[in-house]
Amino acid sequence: MATSDVEPGSSQRLDKDTQETLVTVARHAVLLGWSVVVLFPLYWLASMSLKPPGQANSLPPDWVFLPTVYNYIQLAQNGEFVAAFANSVVMVGASVVLVLLIGVPAAYVLSRYDIPMERDVLVWILSSRMLPPIAVVIPFFVIFQQLNLFDTRIGMVLMYVSINLSLVVWVMKAFFDGIPETLEEAARVDGATQFQGFMKVVLPAAKPGIFSVAIISFIFAWIELLFGLVLTSFNAVPVTLFVYSFIGSRSIEWSMLAAASTAMIVPVVVFLIAVNKYLAAGLSFGVVIKE
Amino acid sequence: MADITLDDVTKRFGEGGNAVVAVDDVSLDIGDGEFVVFVGPSGSGKSTLMRMVAGLETQSEGDVYIGDTVVNQLGPRARDIAMVFQNYALYPNMTVEENMSFGLKMSTELSKAEIEEQVTSAAEMMGIGDLLDNKPGELSGGQQQRVALGRAIVRDPNVFLMDEPLSNLDAKLRTTMRTEINRLQNDLDVTTLYVTHDQTEAMTMGDRLVVLDHGELQQVGTPLECFYRPANRFVAGFIGSPSMNFFEGPVEDGTLRADGFDFDLTERMQSSSEECDEVVLGIRPEDITLHERANVDYEFEAVVDVVEPMGSISYVYLRPRRQEGDQTFVVEADGKQPITEGEHINVKIPEEDVHLFDAISGETIHQRTLDSEAEVTVSEQT
Numbered sequence: 001m002a003t004s005d006v007e008p009g010s011s012q013r014l015d016k017d018t019q020e021t022l023v024t025v026a027r028h029a030v031l032l033g034w035s036v037v038v039l040f041p042l043y044w045l046a047s048m049s050l051k052p053p054g055q056a057n058s059l060p061p062d063w064v065f066l067p068t069v070y071n072y073i074q075l076a077q078n079g080e081f082v083a084a085f086a087n088s089v090v091m092v093g094a095s096v097v098l099v100l101l102i103g104v105p106a107a108y109v110l111s112r113y114d115i116p117m118e119r120d121v122l123v124w125i126l127s128s129r130m131l132p133p134i135a136v137v138i139p140f141f142v143i144f145q146q147l148n149l150f151d152t153r154i155g156m157v158l159m160y161v162s163i164n165l166s167l168v169v170w171v172m173k174a175f176f177d178g179i180p181e182t183l184e185e186a187a188r189v190d191g192a193t194q195f196q197g198f199m200k201v202v203l204p205a206a207k208p209g210i211f212s213v214a215i216i217s218f219i220f221a222w223i224e225l226l227f228g229l230v231l232t233s234f235n236a237v238p239v240t241l242f243v244y245s246f247i248g249s250r251s252i253e254w255s256m257l258a259a260a261s262t263a264m265i266v267p268v269v270v271f272l273i274a275v276n277k278y279l280a281a282g283l284s285f286g287v288v289i290k291e
Numbered sequence: 292m293a294d295i296t297l298d299d300v301t302k303r304f305g306e307g308g309n310a311v312v313a314v315d316d317v318s319l320d321i322g323d324g325e326f327v328v329f330v331g332p333s334g335s336g337k338s339t340l341m342r343m344v345a346g347l348e349t350q351s352e353g354d355v356y357i358g359d360t361v362v363n364q365l366g367p368r369a370r371d372i373a374m375v376f377q378n379y380a381l382y383p384n385m386t387v388e389e390n391m392s393f394g395l396k397m398s399t400e401l402s403k404a405e406i407e408e409q410v411t412s413a414a415e416m417m418g419i420g421d422l423l424d425n426k427p428g429e430l431s432g433g434q435q436q437r438v439a440l441g442r443a444i445v446r447d448p449n450v451f452l453m454d455e456p457l458s459n460l461d462a463k464l465r466t467t468m469r470t471e472i473n474r475l476q477n478d479l480d481v482t483t484l485y486v487t488h489d490q491t492e493a494m495t496m497g498d499r500l501v502v503l504d505h506g507e508l509q510q511v512g513t514p515l516e517c518f519y520r521p522a523n524r525f526v527a528g529f530i531g532s533p534s535m536n537f538f539e540g541p542v543e544d545g546t547l548r549a550d551g552f553d554f555d556l557t558e559r560m561q562s563s564s565e566e567c568d569e570v571v572l573g574i575r576p577e578d579i580t581l582h583e584r585a586n587v588d589y590e591f592e593a594v595v596d597v598v599e600p601m602g603s604i605s606y607v608y609l610r611p612r613r614q615e616g617d618q619t620f621v622v623e624a625d626g627k628q629p630i631t632e633g634e635h636i637n638v639k640i641p642e643e644d645v646h647l648f649d650a651i652s653g654e655t656i657h658q659r660t661l662d663s664e665a666e667v668t669v670s671e672q673t
Contacts, residue, residue: 180378180380182376182377182378182380183380183382183383185345185347185367185374185376185380186374186376186380186381186382187382187393187397188346188347188366188367188368189345189347189367189368189372189373189374189394189452190368190373190393190394190397190398190442190446191368191394191397191398191399192368192393192397193366193368196397200393201382201384204382204384204385205382205383205384207384
């Protein structure tokens with residue numbers, strides 16, 4: 001810490017520079033402490049995944065160990081895991097695209113046009129999420145069987161869409177509400193059609209919001225377990241279900257569980273890094289454009 | 292360039308019994324290259340009227356012509372207009388250059404090089420040549436305003452529409468931009484419609500004013516006409532700052548009995564007010580004179596309520612000493628004249644400066660006299 005020359009008489013008080021340094025140090029200490037709290041579980045998971053089976057759950061924990069990628073090789077060679085992982089990437093990815101294709105235009109219409117009973121329509125959309133999933137999973141199962149959607153990827157995509165649609169519509173409506181309508185009017189006066197105005201002016205302005213709901217929808221679908229458990233059996237098994245299978249009735253395969261969980265984090269992190277620059281603005285929903 | 296004609300245009304929002312009439316049966320001819328200001332308080336329908344010319348609203352009844360074409364069925368993009376919005380409506384994700392070239396890309400077949408050339412020359416005209424690569428969010432309010440204007444002029448449209456373009460600027464910048472828009476419009480000579488609620492802006496900018504209230508046309512005329520020859524009490528009160536003073540009362544034997552004083556009507560005033568039971572006397576603050584001693588006709592005594600010194604002039608708020616209500620009127624006095632609050636002072640209302648209005652309909656029944664020179668100035672502008 002830098003202490004500058006302190007004149008006699010003022011020695012009781014810290015001069016301004018020292019004070020600022022102290023505040024900075026304190027702030028960093030707090031942040032560092034919090035980071036440890038947040039990151040320790042991740043470290044624990046990763047380190048567990050790098051331990052040989054049997055050593056993963058030993059008590060007291062082996063802080064020093066020879067890391068091995070044995071668990072990951074096991075996973076990569078496991079056809080079921082690869083299939084489930086691929087399933088999830090495809091199904092969740094498709095569901096995010098679909099939910100945006102449906103939800104964003106719906107939100108735009110709700111924001112810009114005089115819809116009869118608009119409030120009721122919005123609440124109706126939200127009501128799809130009002131019951132706890134466990135209460136609707138059996139009806140879902142029956143419907144899926146009737147419609148031949150049981151254990152199909154299309155069925156799972158539709159299910160993920162149903163989970164995220166209300167989120168997309170509500171958040172994007174607020175976001176569009178915050179984009180002044182004069183932008184589209186200016187575009188129309190400038191010679192654009194209403195559709196061009198939407199595509200070239202409104203959508204780019206709404207990008208932060210769209211990426212935000214995309215990443216949140218992705219995560220919600222990616223970590224979904226309950227519906228996957230009931231609505232699939234073999235063909236459309238999501239990766240969460242596969243990870244869950246390591247928890248057996250008699251034992252838990254800790255190291256494999258840790259390796260599969262770590263692998264599950266990767267796509268989310270990749271997605272987050274890819275859209276990171278849009279998120280800061282997007283997460284302050286609907287208050288982006290100030291002209 | 293083009294002239295604009297509005298033919299019995301009405302706009303209703305909502306349907307049936309709940310319908311709100313925003314613009315009520317307005318007819319108007321605007322000449323080629325003319326600068327016309329729509330002025331009125333909020334809710335007067337001035338913006339709606341402009342938006343119907345733009346094609347952003349569809350009129351419920353009537354026709355809108357731009358040039359010889361009926362544009363009722365045409366969308367904004369087919370009307371060859373450019374518009375400046377109150378919040379500028381710059382496209383936030385585009386640079387200044389992209390903002391300005393967007394319209395040319397959308398509505399013309401120009402090559403990239405031609406577009407760039409036009410954008411550069413318009414940007415230089417507006418003094419924003421070095422901002423072309425910035426995004427709107429990085430610009431100050433004044434710069435954004437210039438970009439918005441630049442985006443409009445680069446299109447070289449038939450008609451400029453400006454919807455309160457200066458109201459988001461601070462007072463000093465507003466004055467500068469006012470002059471600049473005036474100069475721009477003179478240079479380009481494009482028919483311009485300008486909406487404002489600010490009567491100073493209206494007076495200083497327009498070739499003609501269209502004064503609106505509650506969706507109804509109150510008066511169309513040059514700024515001086517609206518000022519010196521108001522069609523009714525609303526225009527008289529709206530144009531001019533501070534507002535014209537009004538004194539209401541019944542006429543008995545050729546005398547107006549206002550609250551706190553009597554005013555003897557001239558013979559001409561008497562004959563024009565014959566059919567009115569009650570009239571309103573209107574007189575502008577700068578026409579009333581204040582005197583220390585009572586020695587002229589039409590004088591009454593008043594008590595000084597508040598004095599607002601402005602420097603060269605002072606606004607003196609007074610109430611007649613014998614008044615029963617508590618309404619004040621304002622007089623523009625010489626700034627060097629010592630007037631203190633609570634002081635009693637004699638007020639003269641010169642009969643030649645008096646307007647009379649029908650108290651019920653608000654119509655003007657008597658205009659002030661202007662000397663022949665002033666008469667020429669007012670009518671020449673027409």
